Amino acid sequence: MEKATPRYIIDDRERGIFRVNRRAFIDPECLEEERRRIFDRCWIYVGHESEVPHPGDYRSREVAGRPVILVRGDDGAVRVLLNTCTHRGAFVCRQRTGNAKTFQCPYHAWTFNNCGQLVGVPGEESYSDAFSRDELALASPAQVSSYRGFVFACFDRNTESLPDYLAGAREYLDLVADQSEIGMKVVPGEQSYSARANWKLLVENSYDGYHGLPTHQRYFSFLGDIGIDVRSRNLSRPPHQIPLDLGNGHAVVEYQSAWGRPIAHWVPPFGEHRKAHFEETRRRFEERFGKERAWRICETSRNLGIFPNLVINDIMAITIRTFFPVSPDYMQVNAWALAPVDESAEDSALRLDNFLTFLGPGGFATPDDVEMLESCQRGFRNREVEWSDISRGMKREHPAITDELQMRAFWRRWNQLMTEPQVRRARRAA
Amino acid sequence: MSTTLPSRQEVEDFLYREAALLDEWRLEEWQEMMTDDAVYQVPPTDVPEGDARNTLFIIADDSVRLRSRVKQLLGKSAWAENPPSRTRRLITNVRILGEQDGCVLVTANFAVHRMRYESVDTYIGRYHYKLVRSGNDFRIRERRAILDNEALRPHGKISFIL
Numbered sequence: 231m232e233k234a235t236p237r238y239i240i241d242d243r244e245r246g247i248f249r250v251n252r253r254a255f256i257d258p259e260c261l262e263e264e265r266r267r268i269f270d271r272c273w274i275y276v277g278h279e280s281e282v283p284h285p286g287d288y289r290s291r292e293v294a295g296r297p298v299i300l301v302r303g304d305d306g307a308v309r310v311l312l313n314t315c316t317h318r319g320a321f322v323c324r325q326r327t328g329n330a331k332t333f334q335c336p337y338h339a340w341t342f343n344n345c346g347q348l349v350g351v352p353g354e355e356s357y358s359d360a361f362s363r364d365e366l367a368l369a370s371p372a373q374v375s376s377y378r379g380f381v382f383a384c385f386d387r388n389t390e391s392l393p394d395y396l397a398g399a400r401e402y403l404d405l406v407a408d409q410s411e412i413g414m415k416v417v418p419g420e421q422s423y424s425a426r427a428n429w430k431l432l433v434e435n436s437y438d439g440y441h442g443l444p445t446h447q448r449y450f451s452f453l454g455d456i457g458i459d460v461r462s463r464n465l466s467r468p469p470h471q472i473p474l475d476l477g478n479g480h481a482v483v484e485y486q487s488a489w490g491r492p493i494a495h496w497v498p499p500f501g502e503h504r505k506a507h508f509e510e511t512r513r514r515f516e517e518r519f520g521k522e523r524a525w526r527i528c529e530t531s532r533n534l535g536i537f538p539n540l541v542i543n544d545i546m547a548i549t550i551r552t553f554f555p556v557s558p559d560y561m562q563v564n565a566w567a568l569a570p571v572d573e574s575a576e577d578s579a580l581r582l583d584n585f586l587t588f589l590g591p592g593g594f595a596t597p598d599d600v601e602m603l604e605s606c607q608r609g610f611r612n613r614e615v616e617w618s619d620i621s622r623g624m625k626r627e628h629p630a631i632t633d634e635l636q637m638r639a640f641w642r643r644w645n646q647l648m649t650e651p652q653v654r655r656a657r658r659a660a
Numbered sequence: 661m662s663t664t665l666p667s668r669q670e671v672e673d674f675l676y677r678e679a680a681l682l683d684e685w686r687l688e689e690w691q692e693m694m695t696d697d698a699v700y701q702v703p704p705t706d707v708p709e710g711d712a713r714n715t716l717f718i719i720a721d722d723s724v725r726l727r728s729r730v731k732q733l734l735g736k737s738a739w740a741e742n743p744p745s746r747t748r749r750l751i752t753n754v755r756i757l758g759e760q761d762g763c764v765l766v767t768a769n770f771a772v773h774r775m776r777y778e779s780v781d782t783y784i785g786r787y788h789y790k791l792v793r794s795g796n797d798f799r800i801r802e803r804r805a806i807l808d809n810e811a812l813r814p815h816g817k818i819s820f821i822l
Contacts (some may be wrong), residue, residue, distance in 0.1 A: 560814065597817035
């Protein structure tokens with residue numbers, strides 16, 4: 231007999247009540263289901279094309295539990311290769327980053343070129359006629375695709391195409407990608423950290439407008455100290471702040487913020503000498519995109535969550551953040567800074583400086599976020615309290631970013647994938 | 661103009677005093693050990709020799725940010741350190757590398773243990789100091805904590821002064 235599907239969420243739209251069962255954060259069986267139903271089925275962010283700019287450039291990293299190589303082949307194409315020798319399993323790439331014509335397995339010296347093809351097998355004459363180099367090329371995820379430079383992999387060939395999957399999130403990736411006429415690049419330096427908390431707590435936190443003032447009090451007092459008037463903008467008034475369900479579990483909050491934005495929202499700490507340059511940048515955006523879109527790019531901040539585990543926050547700088555569960559109460563986090571390729575050295579330094587005021591494991595905000603997530607996770611040991619409440623703003627006609635619409639968009643999609651009957655997919659005949 | 665290099669013992673005494681002030685959360689006194697233009701940096705674990713102007717660091721404080729960091733840590737709303745963690749610093753292998761632009765260049769190894777909520781996280785690495793003479797004492801002009809840890813795992817954060 232099949233086990234009854236656990237009830238993970240209460241979604242009472244009539245009464246305006248939304249709750250998540252805390253088993254979703256603590257139950258090892260739930261994590262196993264997530265691996266199968268979410269991480270093995272959804273499009274998962276691997277890296278940015280700018281991280282491998284030249285033929286042969288590669289980065290090895292772990293994605294959805296798989297050690298993979300993000301590599302640009304000599305043919306110029308960016309690929310994701312599974313880092314395991316097709317012979318007996320060893321890593322063919324043992325460096326974090328570099329440039330290589332070939333990847334040679336150190337175990338028996340099978341050699342693959344940077345497009346993944348098997349090009350060398352010592353003593354190949356010892357194999358039968360059935361031995362095929364083609365069959366033994368390095369494997370790839372079932373699907374690999376990129377959108378505006380962001381490279382994703384999907385381990386299920388039946389999942390919809392990447393553009394369809396991204397749905398409404400494409401518009402928000404465009405607002406980031408359009409910040410340069412030449413292209414965007416990941417800046418050197420990876421923030422590799424962790425949290426002793428369930429991965430979904432970081433999803434919720436990354437676009438949670440409600441926690442800003444209490445959790446990040448010290449950040450706002452720092453802004454005050456350096457001469458930014460944090461009350462100059464009414465942070466709680468629509469329409470300059472919008473939470474949106476972007477479909478397929480993706481969501482965003484867009485709002486005007488007190489902090490400066492190195493792309494083109496000047497604040498006094500940036501210095502008078504930069505003012506004219508910021509105005510010039512904004513004029514160029516207006517020429518390219520018109521006043522309204524230029525205003526959005528320059529003035530508004532956006533916290534974007536792409537289901538299940540990619541966050542792109544375009545706030546006081548742009549961070550790409552991805553995270554994977556190791557256990558129900560522990561995740562690994564990687565974060566990078568994204569910047570226009572053509573930014574001057576001085577502007578780039580300002581951007582990185584602005585990034586560090588808030589973001590990252592040594593910033594004035596992220597450590598307190600990690601602290602709160604870890605605190606929630608410890609709180610969940612009180613199993614008597616079964617549900618978390620995510621109802622805020624549910625009955626409001628115009629929800630605010632301090633409401634919890636974003637989280638509900640995530641959880642509805644999550645619940646759908648976790649509870650829908652799993653149809654054994656018939657293998658389609660060619 | 662070249663100055664006479666200090667003895668290792670003088671430098672060790674200074675670094676041990678610094679470690680004690682940090683472990684005891686006497687951060688205002690610690691701040692007095694810094695010059696007015698002091699810099700405090702923690703490079704990312706994958707680019708330990710990077711330059712903060714073109715590399716995303718974990719921490720790259722100028723003197724304004726460093727003063728703010730201390731103020732925050734002594735206030736109430738730096739939640740990651742309220743209540744404050746216990747730390748214990750082991751400073752070893754102190755070497756005086758030479759002199760540059762009026763600064764004494766010093767390196768030392770560290771193991772900094774942070775205890776909180778029954779976890780012990782150990783930060784391993786080396787310091788690079790630029791010290792300037794101040795009477796019979798020193799002031800810190802640059803303090804760089806270079807981690808050997810390949811990632812902040814399971815540490816998760818650097819919420820105290822490393």
